[in-house]
Amino acid sequence: MDAGGISDLDLEKYDADEQVKIICLGDSAVGKSKLMERFLMDGYRPQQLSTYALTLYKYTTTINGKTILVDFWDTAGQERFQSMHPSYYHKSHACIMVFDVQRKITYKNLPNWYKELREYRPEIPCLVVANKIDADMKVTQKSFNFAKKQGLPFYFVSAADGTNVVKVFKDSIQMALSYKKNSNDFMDEVMRELEVCEFE
Ligand SMILES: Nc1nc2c(ncn2[C@@H]2O[C@H](COP(=O)(O)OP(=O)(O)OP(=O)(O)O)[C@@H](O)[C@H]2O)c(=O)[nH]1
Ligand SMILES: [Mg+2]
Numbered sequence: 001m002d003a004g005g006i007s008d009l010d011l012e013k014y015d016a017d018e019q020v021k022i023i024c025l026g027d028s029a030v031g032k033s034k035l036m037e038r039f040l041m042d043g044y045r046p047q048q049l050s051t052y053a054l055t056l057y058k059y060t061t062t063i064n065g066k067t068i069l070v071d072f073w074d075t076a077g078q079e080r081f082q083s084m085h086p087s088y089y090h091k092s093h094a095c096i097m098v099f100d101v102q103r104k105i106t107y108k109n110l111p112n113w114y115k116e117l118r119e120y121r122p123e124i125p126c127l128v129v130a131n132k133i134d135a136d137m138k139v140t141q142k143s144f145n146f147a148k149k150q151g152l153p154f155y156f157v158s159a160a161d162g163t164n165v166v167k168v169f170k171d172s173i174q175m176a177l178s179y180k181k182n183s184n185d186f187m188d189e190v191m192r193e194l195e196v197c198e199f200e
Contacts, residue, residue, distance in 0.1 A: 089120035
């Protein structure tokens with residue numbers, strides 16, 4: 001914190017034209033962190049410990065001449081579904097929901113993640129991601145109907161070889177931006193009002 005009470009992290013926001021928050025959900029070891037790393041660092045380290053708590057990745061990009069600051073939130077999934085802290089969902093603009101094509105249980109758990117997401121964020125775009133297709137390309141012939149049933153965009157990806165990773169993340173940023181622009185989300189409106197008031 002500096003004397004004015006604005007942290008370094010907050011200062012970045014003032015240089016950006018727009019800021020969005022994108023969260024990642026899914027069971028433990030489906031590859032959430034690896035996907036983030038692949039997109040952000042364009043690298044992939046095969047072995048890593050499970051994410052312990054919260055990792056916040058900051059990413060800046062330019063879209064139509066505007067500087068967009070993206071906060072990607074990554075947290076440790078659980079072996080079995082467990083509720084996330086409400087602050088994880090708070091003011092998020094899009095969600096990337098991941099399962100592992102090699103482990104059926106991680107697909108079966110998607111409705112649990114989705115239900116909780118919708119309790120906190122009824123309207124935000126949600127992208128469903130089938131990860132680890134490098135392990136067995138035949139899985140792309142299978143149908144995973146959860147996304148279709150819910151009317152959500154669906155992607156086959158691999159953090160290991162990079163298939164579709166950039167596409168998913170770029171799409172998520174676009175969707176987050178259009179959600180933020182067009183949202184009629186009542187709570188968002190209230191929060192915006194409160195933010196404005198803070199500076200008055
Ligand atoms: N073959 C293959 N393995 C992957 C891929 N993505 C991740 N993995 C492996 O899966 C394991 C778990 O990946 P993480 O990214 O740590 O999983 P996570 O979802 O962040 O797990 P938590 O932090 O516990 O919630 C690691 O050993 C990775 O190397 C992939 O696309 N293909
Ligand atoms: Mg992780």
